Amino acid sequence: MNRIALITGASSGIGEATARKLAGSGWDLILAARRFERLQKLVSTFKVDTHLLKLDVRNRAAVEAAIAGLPERWRNIDLLVNNAGLSRHLLKLHEGDPVAWDEMIDTNVKGLLYVSRAVVPRMVARGRGHVINVGSIAGHEVYPNGNVYCASKFAVDAITRGMMMDLVDTPVRVSTVDPGLVETEFSMVRFYGDSERAEKVYQGLRPLTGDDVAETIEWIATRPEHIQIAQVIILPKSQAGAMVVHRKQ
Ligand code: NDP
Ligand code: 8X3
Secondary structure, three states: OOOEEEEEOOOOHHHHHHHHHHHHOOOEEEEEEOOHHHHHHHHOOOOOOEEEEEOOOOOHHHHHHHHHOOOHHHOOOOEEEEOOOOOOOOOOHHHOOHHHHHHHHHHHHHHHHHHHHHHHHHHHHHOOOEEEEEOOHHHOOOOOOOHHHHHHHHHHHHHHHHHHHHOOOOOOEEEEEEEOOEOOOHHHHHOOOOHHHHHHHOOOOOOEOHHHHHHHHHHHHOOOOOOOOOEEEEOOOOEOOOOOEOOOO
């Protein structure tokens, strides 16, 4: 039987690209997202076994039930990619939208915790497993109006470090991949479908693609078992930090 990977947020962007990449390399896949029909379309051409979960990672009971309810054939997850996440708005904190704060913290932080809490115990029990969290350059540097999104990604960084310590006496590996600008649906979601504003984010530079990040995730996941890639920061060539981006006029 092939190795099994569970990818959250596999209906778009980095998660979708990671699903394609791992499917191409012969991993069997559990794919989770809210937009189930997208997952169905995605796997229609895959040659590996797949198991789809319509899942909102913010819903702790649903996460617990989804993992506890996995058929026996899918229980031994070798790789968890905690990718589901989003940003909302670019606003000063005192002018911010608490509904958007909840969405970001509940998804990026609490969702990642819920999924990890549900999946990792069996990895520990089996003595085998790898968790790769998708952080961000926003988890290393705060940028203006990024306040809560950045805080959520700083939290991912702290959680990753904590998990690595908690699992140091087990064979379970923990890693984080922290991208800069990746052209996905991320900015469309951040700006609530304002495509003009979303496109401007990537104007004048060649951003990363979901495939670029997926390739890095696969590389991290396929190192020999004595190697734990703790963290990879991956940026477009013309980005030198969260706020330092060179754009051609
Ligand atoms: P996309 O918007 O293209 O994809 C986001 C994915 O997350 C979708 O599959 C979406 O699925 C899923 N998702 C969002 N909320 C939930 C939820 N509550 N439950 C389950 N799934 C959810 O963006 P990206 O691919 O760019 O984002 C993926 C990750 O990469 C995020 O964690 C993001 O913070 C991070 N990142 C992105 C960067 C970028 O520049 N694009 C840079 C650095 C990090 P659905 O809506 O179907 O549930
Ligand atoms: C996404 C990267 O810089 O747009 O995490 O916040 S950024």
